[in-house]
Amino acid sequence: MGTALVAIPGDDQLMTISIGIDLTSADAVAQSLQDHGARYLERVYTDRERRDCTQPSGGSDAERLAARFAAKEATLKALRREDESIPWTSIGVCSDRAGRPSLELSGPAAALARRRGVAELSVSLTHEGPFAAAVVVAHLQEAR
């Protein structure tokens, strides 16, 4: 987690960004699904995330869920969360038809982003075997 001033080539403007990163174990997610089932899914993931991570067999895809959990935690780091109460479901990952992910904030997470002066959030996800990771970049409204 940190903030940086970024110079854009060919542009006189400086842009302040804040970065968050997280690594989540897909095995841990699979264990949570086994231990807490639907209650785990409902408390942590948005309706859309649960739908996007449902396998054809009807079960949940732990690797894809792990990537989404990593995105939530990376977002909180990029937003420089202190001790604000932020339900996990107020941060959601959406994917367009090409599979490009984006973040959708609501409620307390959206309010925190406004307080931090976030103009835009970018997210990148990856998962391979037992691990999933996410990086989130918050573009802040003005250089500080």
Next chain:
Amino acid sequence: MSVTSEGTTRMEIRRVIRDHARLPVEIDSISDNADLFQAGMTSHASVNVMLALEDAFDIEFPDKMLKRSVFESVDGIAAALQELEIEAA
């Protein structure tokens, strides 16, 4: 909360942490005010601790309690449970 019931509550909190926090150290080696995140609990594991506490104490943590300080120590969890008990009374 009486001294005895508070002692029982803390023992149950420690059992939940032992079973769900995936700590790399023994729970008995951690004091009540030690930071569980510093001790190795991940944010994902803290979700499991929260859900297991709800099962163990038949409660539901409201959104306002979903913050780091509530789940960062045995003391923090015990204080939150006491607050929920007072609100329910």
